[in-house]
Amino acid sequence: MTRIDVQGLTKRYGPDTVVEDLSFTVEPGQVTGFLGPNGAGKSTTMKMILGLAAPTRGSVTIGGRHHRDLPVPLTEVGALLDAGAVHGSRTAYDHLLALAVSNGLPRRRVDAVLARTGMEGVAGKRAGGFSLGMRQRLGIAATLLGDPRVLIFDEPVNGLDPEGIRWIRDFMRSLAHEGRAVLVSSHLMSEMAQTADHLVVIGRGRLIADTGMSDFLHAAEGDGSVLVRTPEPDSLARRLTTAGATVRDGHGNALLVSGMTSEDIGKLAAYHGVPLSELTPQRPSLEDAFMELTRDSVEYQGATA
Known part of the structure; x- marks a missing residue:
C-alpha cells in the first residue's frame, strides 16, 4: 500500500521560515484533510511533496521514494494544484491525450478518465x-490518467456550486474507498467535516494536530454544553445556577448549560418537577474546533464589532 511520508520538513525563503520541522503521514484508504489558516504553509508543503520546491531540510517520500526518483510519476501520484493550468484552446480530450502521450500512457486511459469524471x-x-x-x-x-495510488488536491472546491461541491466530495470518498491515499487541503470546514477521515492541521508552518476526525472534535469539546428546552426556563435557570452550572439564554424557551452533564440536569429538573422538552449535549463543529485550535496561528486578525 502506497502512502506519503513527511519527515522533519523545513522550508526557508531567505530569512522567512514557511514550513518548520513538519512530520506526518497520509495513509491509504482514507481522505486526509490538510488544514491551516492562510499562510500556514499548506501549498508549500504540497509543492515539496511533488518535487516542485526543494526542502531546506527533511524529506518527503511517496511509497518510500522521492518524487524525483519515480520512473513515471503520473502512475504513482496525481495532483491538482491549479485547475486553471490548462491550454484554453485545446479540447478536453486533446489536453488529456497530450498528458497521456508525454507520460507514455495508453490512449484508452483518456477515455477511461473522461467516463469516470462524467466528461464524455x-x-x-x-x-x-x-x-x-x-x-x-x-x-x-488528469490526476487519474496514470491510475495512481496517491492523490493530492489543493482547494478543489473553491468557487463551486453546491452540485459541484457534492460531486467532488463523493468522488474523493470513492477514491479512498478504493484504497488510495488522498490528501486534500480546503478552507471549507463544513466540507472537510463530511469528507475527511483524518486531519493534519498546521499553523505558521508547524504541526498543530495529526489525528482522526472524531478524536479532533472530541478533544475540542472540553466541558461542553447542553441545550435544554423547558416551559419554565426562568425557574430551571435559577436552580441550575444555584447548583453551580453556568446558564445562558438560548432562543425561545431554550437554555445553554455548561458545567453540568445532561444526566445531572435531567435529575435536577425531575427532582424539582420542572418539565423538559429537550436535553441535548452540544457538539462543536469542525469550524469551531479549528478556529479554537488555530487562533494563535492566524497571520492576520480582523477586528470585531
Missing part, C-alpha cells in the same frame, strides 16, 4: 469555455 459529453469542447466546475473535473481527470 464535453470531450470535444475547448477547455477555455469551461465553467470552474468543469475545469475542476478536467483537472481531476
Whole structure:
C-alpha cells in the first residue's frame, strides 16, 4: 500500500521560515484533510511533496521514494494544484491525450478518465469555455490518467456550486474507498467535516494536530454544553445556577448549560418537577474546533464589532 511520508520538513525563503520541522503521514484508504489558516504553509508543503520546491531540510517520500526518483510519476501520484493550468484552446480530450502521450500512457486511459469524471459529453469542447466546475473535473481527470495510488488536491472546491461541491466530495470518498491515499487541503470546514477521515492541521508552518476526525472534535469539546428546552426556563435557570452550572439564554424557551452533564440536569429538573422538552449535549463543529485550535496561528486578525 502506497502512502506519503513527511519527515522533519523545513522550508526557508531567505530569512522567512514557511514550513518548520513538519512530520506526518497520509495513509491509504482514507481522505486526509490538510488544514491551516492562510499562510500556514499548506501549498508549500504540497509543492515539496511533488518535487516542485526543494526542502531546506527533511524529506518527503511517496511509497518510500522521492518524487524525483519515480520512473513515471503520473502512475504513482496525481495532483491538482491549479485547475486553471490548462491550454484554453485545446479540447478536453486533446489536453488529456497530450498528458497521456508525454507520460507514455495508453490512449484508452483518456477515455477511461473522461467516463469516470462524467466528461464524455464535453470531450470535444475547448477547455477555455469551461465553467470552474468543469475545469475542476478536467483537472481531476488528469490526476487519474496514470491510475495512481496517491492523490493530492489543493482547494478543489473553491468557487463551486453546491452540485459541484457534492460531486467532488463523493468522488474523493470513492477514491479512498478504493484504497488510495488522498490528501486534500480546503478552507471549507463544513466540507472537510463530511469528507475527511483524518486531519493534519498546521499553523505558521508547524504541526498543530495529526489525528482522526472524531478524536479532533472530541478533544475540542472540553466541558461542553447542553441545550435544554423547558416551559419554565426562568425557574430551571435559577436552580441550575444555584447548583453551580453556568446558564445562558438560548432562543425561545431554550437554555445553554455548561458545567453540568445532561444526566445531572435531567435529575435536577425531575427532582424539582420542572418539565423538559429537550436535553441535548452540544457538539462543536469542525469550524469551531479549528478556529479554537488555530487562533494563535492566524497571520492576520480582523477586528470585531
